[in-house]
Amino acid sequence: EPEVTQTPSHQVTQMGQEVILRCVPISNHLYFYWYRQILGQKVEFLVSFYNNEISEKSEIFDDQFSVERPDGSNFTLKIRSTKLEDSAMYFCASSDRLSQPQHFGDGTRLSIL
Amino acid sequence: DQQVKQNSPSLSVQEGRISILNCDYTNSMFDYFLWYKKYPAEGPTFLISISSIKDKNEDGRFTVFLNKSAKHLSLHIVPSQPGDSAVYFCAASETHSNYQLIWGAGTKLIIKP
Numbered sequence: 561e562p563e564v565t566q567t568p569s570h571q572v573t574q575m576g577q578e579v580i581l582r583c584v585p586i587s588n589h590l591y592f593y594w595y596r597q598i599l600g601q602k603v604e605f606l607v608s609f610y611n612n613e614i615s616e617k618s619e620i621f622d623d624q625f626s627v628e629r630p631d632g633s634n635f636t637l638k639i640r641s642t643k644l645e646d647s648a649m650y651f652c653a654s655s656d657r658l659s660q661p662q663h664f665g666d667g668t669r670l671s672i673l
Numbered sequence: 674d675q676q677v678k679q680n681s682p683s684l685s686v687q688e689g690r691i692s693i694l695n696c697d698y699t700n701s702m703f704d705y706f707l708w709y710k711k712y713p714a715e716g717p718t719f720l721i722s723i724s725s726i727k728d729k730n731e732d733g734r735f736t737v738f739l740n741k742s743a744k745h746l747s748l749h750i751v752p753s754q755p756g757d758s759a760v761y762f763c764a765a766s767e768t769h770s771n772y773q774l775i776w777g778a779g780t781k782l783i784i785k786p
Contacts, residue, residue, distance in 0.1 A: 564716070602776050602778050602779075603717070603762065603764075603774075604776070608772075608773055610771075615771045616770060616773050655772075658771065659772065661707055661719040661722055662719070664717045664719075
């Protein structure tokens with residue numbers, strides 16, 4: 561069964577450094593999402609992406625965040641200057657149609673020191 | 674933000690019996706609801722969904738019930754199996770927000786042999 565893959569599984573970064581989280585969505589999917597889950601808190605929506613542009617973003621997704629689909633398979637989340645509070649699990653998801661269930665990767669655990 | 678609430682942090686059920694997981698929501702604009710299952714160190718796995726035009730959807734051992742007037746949905750698992758032990762998340766979305774998912778806090782289901 562096709563799946564969403566995320567790399568790396570764990571990223572440790574110094575505060576203030578840039579980090580790029582990578583995702584390979586399911587190949588025929590057109591809608592892409594990033595969510596995060598801070599330890600002990602709910603999963604939170606960050607951003608949705610379709611047709612090479614952001615379709616929706618939350619208040620969390622400020623100017624420090626950006627997303628990109630650099631080629632036909634990868635979908636990346638960049639955090640320009642990381643803060644301690646960016647430490648969380650980051651999940652990528654994709655769906656083939658807007659009204660269809662989103663399928664998730666296993667996440668990247670981001671630890672900011 | 675308490676738009677989606679799962680009031681039971683954990684639930685313990687005997688193998689073979691019915692597991693009932695509950696979820697309440699406050700936003701009347703939500704029109705699509707999903708249940709995800711999550712094992713430790715893995716991403717959420719889609720289980721079953723329901724549109725607001727329906728009040729029941731069934732898939733094998735899993736049935737989701739939606740009561741729009743009460744803003745309540747439930748997931749029934751019957752019969753419960755040891756492999757069902759996991760954290761179950763309720764999520765909701767609305768068409769006009771590009772289906773960004775709003776998540777509950779999760780219920781940890783433990784199936785006792």
